[in-house]
Every structure is written in C-alpha cells, then in structure tokens.
Amino acid sequence: MSLKDAGASPSAEQKPALPLPWHAEIWHQWLRQIQDDRLPHAILLTGLPGLGKRTLARALAHFLLCQQAGAHEPCGRCSSCQLLDSGFHPDWHSLEPEAPGKAIRVDQVRAMSTQVQQSAQRGGYKLVLIWPAEAMNINAANALLKTLEEPEPHTQFVLVSDQPSQLPATLRSRCQQWPIKPPEFSVGQAWLACQLASEQQPDVLLRAAGGRPLQALKLSTPEFEEPRQLLLQTLEAITRGADPSEQAVRLKNFSLSSLLGYLQSWLADTLRLKLMGEAAIADSRQLPLYRHWQRLLSSQQLLQLDTQLKQAHHQLMTNPNSELFIEALLIQLTQELGHE
Numbered sequence: 001m002s003l004k005d006a007g008a009s010p011s012a013e014q015k016p017a018l019p020l021p022w023h024a025e026i027w028h029q030w031l032r033q034i035q036d037d038r039l040p041h042a043i044l045l046t047g048l049p050g051l052g053k054r055t056l057a058r059a060l061a062h063f064l065l066c067q068q069a070g071a072h073e074p075c076g077r078c079s080s081c082q083l084l085d086s087g088f089h090p091d092w093h094s095l096e097p098e099a100p101g102k103a104i105r106v107d108q109v110r111a112m113s114t115q116v117q118q119s120a121q122r123g124g125y126k127l128v129l130i131w132p133a134e135a136m137n138i139n140a141a142n143a144l145l146k147t148l149e150e151p152e153p154h155t156q157f158v159l160v161s162d163q164p165s166q167l168p169a170t171l172r173s174r175c176q177q178w179p180i181k182p183p184e185f186s187v188g189q190a191w192l193a194c195q196l197a198s199e200q201q202p203d204v205l206l207r208a209a210g211g212r213p214l215q216a217l218k219l220s221t222p223e224f225e226e227p228r229q230l231l232l233q234t235l236e237a238i239t240r241g242a243d244p245s246e247q248a249v250r251l252k253n254f255s256l257s258s259l260l261g262y263l264q265s266w267l268a269d270t271l272r273l274k275l276m277g278e279a280a281i282a283d284s285r286q287l288p289l290y291r292h293w294q295r296l297l298s299s300q301q302l303l304q305l306d307t308q309l310k311q312a313h314h315q316l317m318t319n320p321n322s323e324l325f326i327e328a329l330l331i332q333l334t335q336e337l338g339h340e
C-alpha cells in the first residue's frame with residue numbers, strides 16, 4: 001500500500017472532514033456567510049474531478065452539524081461528528097446513483113424531500129449532498145427544483161458536479177455556484193507529498209494529473225499504476241516487432257476505458273513534445289516512448305490516432321468487447337509505426 005493512512009476507518013481519534021489547503025478561500029467566505037446567517041441554501045460545487053469537491057462538501061456538513069465546532073472547523077469528537085464519520089447521521093442525506101453510470105431517480109429525490117420536510121432529528125441543520133448532480137434525470141431535477149423553490153429552514157443543499165452544463169439552467173439558477181480550480185503547483189505538490197510514500201514523485205504525478213492533487217493520488221495507486229506499466233511494456237514490445245494480437249491478451253484484464261485514457265494522454269504528450277519540446281509534456285515517465293513515437297509518427301498521424309481513440313472511447317459505451325477492441329487498436333498502431 002503506497003498511501004499513508006488514506007481511507008483509514010473512522011475512529012474517535014480521526015481528524016474530522018476538513019477542507020483541503022486549496023479550498024481555504026472558499027471556506028473562509030462560507031464561514032463569514034454562516035456567521036452572518038446568509039449562507040445560500042443551495043450550493044453548487046463545480047470543477048474537474050480530482051479537486052476534492054466532495055471533501056469540501058463533507059467538511060461543510062461536519063462544520064454545520066458538529067455540536068462543538070470551533071470558529072473555523074468541526075471538533076471531530078462529538079457524537080454528531082462520529083455519526084457523520086460512520087455515515088449514519090440522521091440529518092445527513094447523500095443522494096447518488098445506485099451504481100456508477102446510473103441515473104439519480106425521481107423517487108430518490110422525493111424520498112429525500114419528504115425526509116427533509118421533517119424537523120432535524122438532532123435539532124440543528126439538515127444536510128443534503130447530491131453527487132454527481134448531472135446524474136439526475138429530468139424528472140429528478142424537476143422534483144429537486146420544486147424542493148429548492150420552497151426551502152425548509154436550516155436545510156442545506158450541496159450539489160457537486162464535474163459537468164454543470166448538463167444540469168438544467170433552471171436548477172443552476174437556483175444554486176450559488178462555487179467553481180473549484182486546480183491549486184498552484186507548489187500547494188498541490190506539498191499536499192501530495194504528505195500523502196505519498198517517500199519513493200513516489202509528487203511533482204511527476206501531479207503534472208500527469210493536470211495539476212489535480214486527488215487525481216494524482218489516484219494515479220499513484222496499484223489500480224492505475226499496474227495497467228500503465230503493462231501498457232507501456234506492451235507498446236515497447238510491439239515497437240520491437242512483437243505480434244500485436246499476442247500482446248493484446250496481456251491487457252485483457254484491465255479496464256479498456258483507462259487503457260484508452262492512457263493512450264490518449266500519451267499521444268497528446270508526444271504531440272506536445274514534437275511541437276513545443278520537453279518542458280511542455282504532462283507525464284515525463286513515458287519520455288522514451290514519446291521520443292520513439294515522435295520519430296516515427298508525423299503530427300498528422302498523431303492527430304488522426306487521437307481522433308480514432310476518441311471515437312473508440314465513444315463506441316466503447318455501446319460495444320464493450322475489450323479484447324477485440326484493444327487487439328484492433330494495437331494492430332493499427334503497429335502498422336502506423338511501420339511494422340507490417
């Protein structure tokens with residue numbers, strides 16, 4: 001395990017959910033609004049994945065529900081904080097799809113609305129987190145809109161979305177939007193260094209993750225690292241003339257979506273190397289591969305391959321036959337590289 005204490009089970013000793021360093025400005029604005037009793041009852045947190053939007057939403061929940069909160073943060077020890085940690089706080093409602101990729105349905109929204117119409121079980125705030133908000137189907141979004149139009153006192157809604165443009169405009173206009181941006185590189189790097197084992201390279205990972213610290217942390221886990229290594233070995237093998245069909249078999253146990261994601265980002269990096277030089281690339285770990293591709297592939301070929309990968313990603317949603325898919329892709333790449 002490469003992460004220090006990440007995802008450790010909650011305990012009385014555990015620190016409460018706190019905002020991350022790059023959330024400080026928003027957090028202090030919220031604290032002022034709470035103090036003046038003018039925190040908008042519906043907040044929409046937007047931004048790319050990997051910036052800690054849900055962590056920030058949970059920190060707000062902890063702060064509002066904590067029974068002994070300090071001036072700036074929740075205590076982490078009171079019964080409310082402990083109930084929240086366990087996921088069973090009666091005034092905390094988390095609405096999400098039943099399975100990844102599924103919709104948040106209207107009956108889920110209605111059940112939540114009925115619950116928040118009752119007074120808070122523990123006499124304070126009621127918190128509703130909706131994530132990912134764009135997963136609500138149109139009926140669910142309309143039902144939520146009705147609930148937001150007739151706000152119950154001390155009921156705080158936090159909608160979290162990577163793709164806010166997919167939310168109905170009427171719903172967006174009912175929320176105060178707070179965009180979360182990637183932190184300054186040094187801030188993200190310092191935070192990441194505290195989460196990683198000493199042999200891991202926070203700067204390389206953070207760059208590979210486009211400056212998004214939680215995404216960088218994800219990239220450091222075996223779930224992401226193993227397919228990256230294997231894909232790299234596979235590409236090196238076909239570069240040396242190995243049979244692409246045989247090589248494709250090695251990749252069959254990995255998510256095709258993440259393999260395609262790697263290929264896309266590596267093609268983009270090769271193009272950056274070609275056009276702007278080494279300083280412009282995002283993930284320096286594959287530099288030998290980029291140099292090799294740069295020599296053999298023209299910019300036009302790289303752009304064409306990129307378009308094909310995008311189409312492949314799209315087709316994947318309807319036809320997820322990964323083995324054939326990755327084989328076809330490797331055969332094509334082999335041909336482009338000149339090994340017929």
Ligand SMILES: [Zn+2]
Pocket residue numbers: 065066067068069074075076077078079080081
């Ligand atoms: Zn507390």
